[in-house]
Amino acid sequence: MELIILLIPLLPLFGFLLNAFFGRKLKKEFVSLIGIGSVGLSLFFSLYLIIIYLLNKYPEPLNFNYYSLLDFIGLKIDFGILIDPLSVFMLFFVTFVGFWIHLYSIGYMGKEEGYSRYFAYLNLFMFFMLILSLANNFLLMFVGWEGVGLCSYLLIGFYFKEEWPSNAGRKAFIVNRIGDFGFLLGLFLLFSEKSTFSFGDLFSGGEIYLKYATPIALLLFMGATGKSAQIPLYVWLPDAMAGPTPVSALIHAATMVTAGVYMVSRANPIFEASPTASSIIIIICGATAFFAATMALTQRDIKKILAYSTISQLGYMFMATGAHKYHYGIFHVFTHSFFKACLFLGAGALIHSLHTNDIFEMGGMKEKMKKTHWTFLFACLAIAGIPPFSGFFSKDAILSSLFIEAQHKNWVYIFYFLGLLTAFLTSFYMFRLYYIVFWGKPRYKKEPHHEENVMTIPLIVLAIGSLITGFLAIPVEKINLINKYFHPFYKDLTESHLSPATEIILIFASIFVALFGLRIAYVLYKKDEDFVLANNLKEKFNSLYKVLFNKYYVDEFYNLSFVKPFTLICKISYKFFDEIIIDGFLIAIGFILQMVGEILRFFQTGNAKTYAVYIISGIVVIIWLIL
């Protein structure tokens, strides 16, 4: 068992090593076989592990320590794996979605240069993501955490021949580092109180007593805002779309960006110890969910729309954790990984076949790409929150958690309604995208390629996932499997406090806003094939449109207030302080010394022995004087 669990992350690592060192000499088939085979095997072992784990009636967490990274008095950090309901859940969708996206990549990347490099990076990503999910202590988790960031950097900049992907990669890494700065400090503060990083020692009691609970929680959350693209550190994610589309699906939608939610859910006792931190999370992430959704409204780039939508959905997930329903946050991570991966892969299929990202250069694709169309529709319905698709259940669960939370903290009602409004916006912008791309007149210039099976099969699998995964959390107490599953883990946090009547009203509210958004999109972009009404609205609210289209000028603001001043400070430090003031001062001293040196130079022969003689004779003289 121990070995099998270890193989799950190690197999992709082997895949990485093989492809990284020998990939360029191997045939494409071998490269694919190594890349996909390693992930496939690790999916197989994960399923095996999950089944064994679930068949066990009272699953106890399994904890395996393989070796010690550090072993000091009072500081022991192991390379260890923890198998518990939470990590099993992560393990399943990371390997499952990861596998299908690997498969899809064969088709998508088939003709690209750097095929083996691509698969090497993707395997490396899987390794780090699995380490992140399975680690049994904060530090090993941090290894995975930064590791996935590295792969993200490498893959965003995959098309390095152009300027902007490498800029985007660099931006992603640095912005994430800013978050990690907070994460590290949070860990230090936690360590200074608890003297351990091990999840077992910290959280097994369920509750944790901390003097600095709020700063620790907020610093850890700062790490999460970087990795999971929340205000104020979300700016890297839209740029990250410069990477190949399957990468956007895997890393920047399904798995890596949800690491922050996972970390918060993992460290839930810390967040439970600080009501303030939970409130701040609701505020920040509620705002993120809403603003990101508004930014998605007017974009033309299909991947940008999906990127903003990811930011917005991540906001939902965090709101659930802020409302103490960590399992709903994770559940939305889970359903989201299916429908968002499906959307991205669908977008990839479109881009692959039309060679454009602009939705206004697509149109009428439902005849040309039938399978892509249907799967995309499924995923749209899921993200829009229309029953019985998965997004409906997970989003509704989050909204009702907010409603429950609002009964103690009344101001949370604002965020419940903001969440509802965001759900409306989501439904609208997704169906705007859907109608523009798949219906209406064809506006593409070149005839689209055919669909490839290797790409459509993953789409179908993920579309089915978008349909059925929601049933895990039917909002009826007794058959809510997610509640049951996580009950031993989160204990009283999984209890519901709403009367069935309220529950039903909330459900209808959710369905209503979703349908309303769909309807408006239908009127503007389906019925009216030339978008006359939409264009009129655009003219009428031109200034608002411009602000939204330019994403509130946040990038420009950051550039002006942080990047430019930083560059300037660096230049001044160098050109003025270092070269003129410090060096000038030292040279002045040096000059004086040089004069002295001229006199002493006479004695400098460069011979060590003579030096020794000088030194010794000096000592003799001094000792003589003393005596």
Add this chain to the structure above:
Amino acid sequence: MADIINVPTLSHLIFLPLIGAIILLILPFKKNKIINWFSFLYSLVPFYYSMIIFMKFNPGGGMQFQEKQIWIKAFNIYYNIGVDGISILLVLLTNFLIPLIFLSSFKYIQEHLKMYYISFFILQTGVVGSFLALDMFLFYVFWELMLLPMYFIIGVWGGKRRIEAAIKFLIFTAFGSFLMFLSILYIVSYNYFQKNVLDFNLFSYYNMQLPQLAGTLCFFGFLLAFAIKVPMVPVHTWLPDAHTEAPAGGSIILAGILLKLGTYGLIRFIVPIFPKISYQYFPILLILSVLGIIYGGFLSFAQEDFKKLIAYSSVSHMGFITLGIFSLNFYALNGAVLQMINHGLSTGTLFLLVGMLYERKHTRMIEDFGGIARVIPTFTAFFIFVSLSSIGLPGLNGFWGEFLVLLGTFQEKKIYAILGATGVILSAAYLLTAIKRVFFGEVKYPENERFSDLDLREWILLISFSIPIVWIGIYPKFFLSKISPSLEVYLNMIKGFLK
């Protein structure tokens, strides 16, 4: 005879290089190829011996492999050497780097080849001797022995402004050495007055009781000598010049080893000899360390010259080490000693890589490259890999040093750790920006299309460097367990002095 070979002593480590220098001087080798190969193969011997010593080293055993013999009887000066957890890794690193430096010089150095290797051999004796000497006089002799070979390495085989840089290096270092020498003389003679024994044994001076003013002056004498070597802000300005003008091998030894003598001196000399005075000045020293981290990062970011960028990044990274030393915390001190090795490996390799770029196109300016990832993909992969180790990516060596330093510092004085941790962001900013400008985008100059990717020699070099980088990264305990018992004893001693 068998014994001499099988049971290496520390004296072997010190004098084998010197013997190598003498052999080179005597033997009538003419062909460059022979000189190259002889020097390289010969330098593997001390490396092999230091590995044996490392394996036999008992972490809990305190000072080991000690050799003590009277050297100059009249002054009670001993040839007294030994190795403990503080020095063991540094000695190993030195002897690891020298063969690789030689291998890296095969193509690059054409003129005065014999002198080049002789300089390095003498330098190696000086460095290893300094790390091992337990007698202050002996230490000073070895310390001075390093000065001139380095001066020649910069001044003879350096770049266009080499003379200027070499003189700057010499003046700064000699100035520090001079002050240290005066301080040593003072404390020795003071001790003589008090106890009527002439004593050069380093450990006799630990926790020395000196009059206030004299103590402070001596403290600063030592401090300046070592702070210049580290270099700490604001006495760091010799470093970028020395680094940029030195040949690649010179930069590697400078960053990898010579700077470490400064931090080694802080640990071995300043803090234990003047514990109370040091304690008084710790706040200032901590501020200077943090300033080094941040300011060094700023300076790196502003560079157009690739080598200067890495030189300034050294200032930033060495700031972490001094931070770890002055925060007087067990974890931080472990981190500092580990970071000395890490910095030697990562920055050393970065200099090596920039040297390889220089061999391809005789320029150091970032501007002159651009987009070459497509032309030399393997080289690029290695460059990114080593940069990540320097940035402190978890799973590679640099992370553990920085992490332990910051963790330990945080337990003592939170604000310094918070400020120091910004270095984590800065290093990513300047290195990734440089990588982007050099390797990514379009190939800017058509002549760069002709760059050749790594040849066998370069492969061997880079793989050799990568092994310890990964090894420390995934199994830091292996190395830390060798050093931490000594550091625990050391720290308890210092804390005892301060009571």
